[in-house]
Amino acid sequence: MVRGISSRRRTHGSRAAKHARLKGTGMATKEFEGKTALVTGGSRGIGRATCVRLAQEGARVAINYVGREDAAQETRRLVEAEGAAAMTVQADVSDPAQVEAMVQSVEADLGPVDLLVANAGIADAVPHTKLTYDIWKRTMAVNVDGVFLSVMAVKDGMLERGYGRIVCIASIAGLFGRPMMIDYAVSKAAVVGIVRNFSGALAPAVRINAVAPGLTDTDMVAGSDPVWRQSVIDNTPMQRMGTADEIAQMILFQLSDRSSFSTGQTMVASGGRITLP
Ligand code: NAP
Numbered sequence: 001m002v003r004g005i006s007s008r009r010r011t012h013g014s015r016a017a018k019h020a021r022l023k024g025t026g027m028a029t030k031e032f033e034g035k036t037a038l039v040t041g042g043s044r045g046i047g048r049a050t051c052v053r054l055a056q057e058g059a060r061v062a063i064n065y066v067g068r069e070d071a072a073q074e075t076r077r078l079v080e081a082e083g084a085a086a087m088t089v090q091a092d093v094s095d096p097a098q099v100e101a102m103v104q105s106v107e108a109d110l111g112p113v114d115l116l117v118a119n120a121g122i123a124d125a126v127p128h129t130k131l132t133y134d135i136w137k138r139t140m141a142v143n144v145d146g147v148f149l150s151v152m153a154v155k156d157g158m159l160e161r162g163y164g165r166i167v168c169i170a171s172i173a174g175l176f177g178r179p180m181m182i183d184y185a186v187s188k189a190a191v192v193g194i195v196r197n198f199s200g201a202l203a204p205a206v207r208i209n210a211v212a213p214g215l216t217d218t219d220m221v222a223g224s225d226p227v228w229r230q231s232v233i234d235n236t237p238m239q240r241m242g243t244a245d246e247i248a249q250m251i252l253f254q255l256s257d258r259s260s261f262s263t264g265q266t267m268v269a270s271g272g273r274i275t276l277p
Pocket of ligand 1: 040041042043047064065066068069071072091092093094119120122142146169170212213214215216217218220221
């Protein structure tokens with residue numbers, strides 16, 4: 001462990017020197033060269049786009065999924081096509097033992113986790129008349145416990161090594177409320193609370209922020225009511241859904257040193273949408 005830490009520091013030092021040399025020549029280095037990233041829910045949607053962007057910036061990428069191994073393998077193929085090391089790791093983020101095992105296998109195969117994107121989430125549009133305690137508990141288990149457990153599993157290692165970047169995926173539903181998806185909106189408000197409260201405890205070595213997307217064109221919304229979807233777009237100043245890659249770019253900004261004075265914050269990417277029909 002100690003040997004691993006010191007060799008990492010040497011790598012950082014030589015990278016800084018290389019960066020300084022390249023700066024003089026006008027050549028750019030990749031932002032996350034030598035870093036290991038874990039993306040929960042990396043098999044599809046926003047998670048997949050984030051894995052690809054991380055690979056383009058030189059990170060080794062661990063792609064978590066729960067059931068869709070085929071989708072995780074496709075993300076892996078896309079990551080490897082960028083020349084990056086990749087692995088897939090099956091785990092239900094709502095289960096503490098599975099999250100621990102996930103982080104252990106990532107560390108064994110790709111090295112200690114430097115970058116965590118706690119992205120895995122579920123959403124069903126359930127009005128209050130159909131909301132049950134079982135639905136509520138499952139939403140909280142994946143969207144809140146899943147983020148909490150993922151952060152808990154990596155934070156101590158990050159603090160020991162003196163470096164860590166965490167981005168958790170919230171939603172504008174968690175900021176403004178959504179009467180037709182009470183369980184989901186409350187779970188995302190909790191994610192905003194997780195980053196706000198962990199930030200002071202983990203600073204300055206570890207920064208933790210959230211990205212709160214508006215309606216984004218992924219499988220999560222593909223099955224939603226088209227009339228509702230159109231009404232959301234009509235209420236969005238940009239008059240469209242976001243793309244997974246647009247959200248991934250926000251996530252990479254929060255992971256990068258370009259946001260070096262930001263921690264505990266929730267950054268919105270919603271095409272300007274603030275009303276929630
Ligand atoms: P998506 O396309 O439905 O993908 C969901 C991902 O989460 C999949 O990779 C899925 O794995 C994984 N997942 C689900 N439950 C899991 C569990 N228990 N353990 C581990 N992984 C699990 O969703 P998305 O739209 O990309 O959403 C990503 C995040 O953005 C979510 O937190 C979501 O709430 C948030 N968000 C989305 C929107 C939107 O409009 N799309 C807006 C605001 C916020 P499998 O492939 O194995 O099923």
